[in-house]
Amino acid sequence: MLDDDMPYDEMTDTQFEEFCFGLMQELGFVNVDWRKGTGFNASPADHGRDIVAERSIEEFDGTHHVERWFVDCKHYKQGVPPDKIAGLLTWAAAERADVALVIASNYLSNPCKDHLQLYQVNNRPPFRIKHWERPQLKKLLEGKDEFVARYVEARPRTEAEILAAEERRTDKLWYYRKELLYHSIQIGQRAPLEPEVDQLIKSAMQQMEDQYKGDQDFVIPGDDQEEWNAAYLLGELSALRWVLGDEWNNGDS
Structure with a gap:
């Protein structure tokens, strides 16, 4: 223990x-x-x-x-x-x-x-x-x-724990959504990004990968389930934000 x-x-x-x-x-x-x-x-x-x-x-x-x-x-x-x-x-x-x-x-x-x-x-x-x-x-x-x-196991979560979980899931949802963005560009559903915007997003994604490197709760997607992962995280994030006093279904990331 x-x-x-x-x-x-x-x-x-x-x-x-x-x-x-x-x-x-x-x-x-x-x-x-x-x-x-x-x-x-x-x-x-x-x-x-x-x-x-x-x-x-x-x-x-x-x-x-x-x-x-x-x-x-x-x-x-x-x-x-x-x-x-x-x-x-x-x-x-x-x-x-x-x-x-x-x-x-x-x-x-x-x-x-x-x-x-x-x-x-x-x-x-x-x-x-x-x-x-x-x-x-x-x-x-x-x-x-x-x-x-x-x-x-049965104790209520502290506000600090809830805030930390909310921050982590906000970052994860942002990252997954960027994965979906690049996937849609790759299959021709969206036009390529402007070079400057593309570089800013990829740089931010790399910083996030470095930040959460080794964190088992932050799994960088590498399969075909990014859309499901994003929807799942949206549900988690909405629930956490509701506990913290926000409205339901706030999925801003």
């Missing part, structure tokens, strides 16, 4: 908490409780932890004991600051959790990591402190393709 497979930055706070809730279940935790409690994006009544989960541990002699994990989900595009994990540590100590875990959609800030180290040295808490950042999440998700697909 690539680092950017999971759309963490595009999730809302609630969606990231939902992802963490699902991840805990996927990793084998039981009695996983998402303590959201409200329909709002933030839940001030979660008492320092977004999720409470249990993990069964088997000892070497075959006996079992259960660990209780308090999980705080931090959806930040920048580093998580130290003050944002204070509630987790306070409630983990007050309610005697076994593990206090911070799951970050990005990374903890360096001051936050320093704070956690000092907290362990100065307080010697009865619980373990763990944090999962993007590299740890990537490793935990290895081999869990079906779980990852819920968030990658």
